[in-house]
Amino acid sequence: MAKPPLSMKPTGWFQVAWSDELGVGEVRALRYFGEDLVAWRSASGRVTVMNAYCEHLGAHLGYGGEVVGEVIQCPFHGWQWNAEGRNVCIPYQDRPNRGRRIRTYPVVERNESIYIWHDLLGREPFFDVPDVFASFDDGRTAADYWPQQRLFRAGLELHPQYVLENGVDFAHFKYVHRTPITPVFTRHDFTAPWSYVDFTITFDGDENQRIEDVDSGVNAINGGLGVAVTRSWGMVDNRTISAITPVDEATCDVRFMVYIGRTPGRDDERAAAKAEQFGQEVIRQFTQDIHIWSHQRYSDPPALATAEYEGFTTLRRWALQFYPDGLGGSAADLAAASSREGTGE
Ligand code: FES
Ligand SMILES: [Fe+2]
Numbered sequence: 001m002a003k004p005p006l007s008m009k010p011t012g013w014f015q016v017a018w019s020d021e022l023g024v025g026e027v028r029a030l031r032y033f034g035e036d037l038v039a040w041r042s043a044s045g046r047v048t049v050m051n052a053y054c055e056h057l058g059a060h061l062g063y064g065g066e067v068v069g070e071v072i073q074c075p076f077h078g079w080q081w082n083a084e085g086r087n088v089c090i091p092y093q094d095r096p097n098r099g100r101r102i103r104t105y106p107v108v109e110r111n112e113s114i115y116i117w118h119d120l121l122g123r124e125p126f127f128d129v130p131d132v133f134a135s136f137d138d139g140r141t142a143a144d145y146w147p148q149q150r151l152f153r154a155g156l157e158l159h160p161q162y163v164l165e166n167g168v169d170f171a172h173f174k175y176v177h178r179t180p181i182t183p184v185f186t187r188h189d190f191t192a193p194w195s196y197v198d199f200t201i202t203f204d205g206d207e208n209q210r211i212e213d214v215d216s217g218v219n220a221i222n223g224g225l226g227v228a229v230t231r232s233w234g235m236v237d238n239r240t241i242s243a244i245t246p247v248d249e250a251t252c253d254v255r256f257m258v259y260i261g262r263t264p265g266r267d268d269e270r271a272a273a274k275a276e277q278f279g280q281e282v283i284r285q286f287t288q289d290i291h292i293w294s295h296q297r298y299s300d301p302p303a304l305a306t307a308e309y310e311g312f313t314t315l316r317r318w319a320l321q322f323y324p325d326g327l328g329g330s331a332a333d334l335a336a337a338s339s340r341e342g343t344g345e
Contacts, residue, residue: 005298006159007327008246009033011119012193012224013129015243015255018150019112022047027072029062033118034248037105038062042070047107048083049116055087055100111241111257112148115227121324127193130223132239132259136231145239145259146272149279151286153254158293160225160244160252161319166289167197167220167228168311176288179203184211188311190318195222203235225322236278237261242286254290258282 016030022041029052030037036052038061052060054074059065064075071080071088080089085102106117108129117125133141166172168188173179179201187198200217202209216234223229230240241257260275260282304312320328 005300005327006161007323007325008159008249008252009118009120009325010160010225010246010322011121011123011324012117012127012226012322013108013115013125014118014226014245015113015115016049016245017114018255019047019109019114022114025067027062027065027067029060032116032245032247032253034246036060036062038065038072039114040065040067040072042067042083044070046070046083047109047114048072048085048104049107049114050081050085050102050104053102054079054081055097055102111142111229113241113243113255113257115243119324127224129227130194130221130229132229132231132241132257135221135229136219138231140261142259145237145261146275146279147259149258149260149276149283151254151256151283153290155247155251156254156290156294157251158244158254158290158296159298160246161316162293162296162298163242163244163289164222164225164228164319165312165315167195167222168308168315170199170311171305171308172289172292173201176292177203177285180205180207181209181211181214183217185311186217188314190314193224193321195315195318196220197222225319238278238282240282240286256283256286 016032017028017039022028022039024041024043024045027038027040030039037049038052039047039049041047052062054061054076056074056077056079059074059076061072061074066073068080071082073080078091079087081102082088085104087096087100090096106125108115110129111132115129170183170185173183183199183201185199187196189196197220198217200211200214202214202216218230218232220228220230226244228242232238239259243255245253247253258279260279263271302312
């Protein structure tokens with residue numbers, strides 16, 4: 001498959017692991033954005049994600065690197081690097097190499113996930129990672145929900161932007177998710193790096209009901225292109241996080257998480273089993289989307305129905321801010337970027 005025309009090096013927050021995959025003192029090799037990375041958790045619990053290769057003679061810190069207190073020690077000659085990527089110890093010399101530094105990434109741990117900030121231009125984060133609980137500002141916390149349920153699919157040929165385009169794509173619900181009637185979007189706010197999408201939707205009843213009579217829906221917050229959180233209302237209480245992280249120029253890792261709300265006083269095994277079952281159903285619906293995305297080819301310019309025009313155009317314009325290399329959402333951006341490359345500008 002040809003690689004997607006959209007840049008696979010967008011700016012933003014991207015999930016690289018789950019928190020429980022990296023215990024205290026553990027080291028993990030990662031590969032994202034075409035880079036070899038290493039993640040490690042210090043004795044105090046702080047997570048660092050940095051380029052994998054030791055600045056000394058290039059050993060990969062993810063293969064044999066060891067956490068020593070608050071630093072990582074290279075397996076090759078024992079040089080130690082701190083959470084800022086600075087060399088703090090050369091064991092056979094009285095002082096470290098203060099000039100050398102391994103590139104580190106800003107890290108946030110939230111909702112049991114580890115996110116890194118990726119920006120080709122090396123800018124500091126200019127927005128935050130949405131929190132599946134706190135960002136909805138309704139006082140609900142993880143304690144009100146059953147344990148997180150997860151889906152992980154590695155190396156799929158898709159682009160993070162495909163996933164967000166779901167948020168303006170009213171027509172797919174009936175066909176991909178078999179909703180009885182077409183949902184209606186009630187909010188599209190694409191004015192800032194966090195965008196907001198609300199829609200009225202039902203999975204119950206038949207095709208003869210009117211959307212005006214439906215009493216359930218979803219609120220979504222997209223934190224850039226990499227992370228989206230949702231909450232439901234008027235149906236089984238669920239929250240989801242979708243996190244799509246580019247691995248290389250053609251593929252992404254897809255992570256999807258679901259929390260099902262607890263009913264006070266109902267904490268028995270049957271309630272747990274029901275929550276598990278409903279969570280799996282939400283995950284199944286997401287895999288229906290994945291099936292489309294992983295075989296999709298980005299259409300640009302797309303043939304849009306009149307009712308689709310505004311949503312898709314607005315979303316694609318919003319997405320442009322996350323493509324610092326100019327490979328954004330339109331044919332014109334692509335042409336401009338490739339002519340820049342051609343002239344060596
Ligand atoms: S290569 Fe890392 S200490 Fe020598
Ligand atoms: Fe969908």
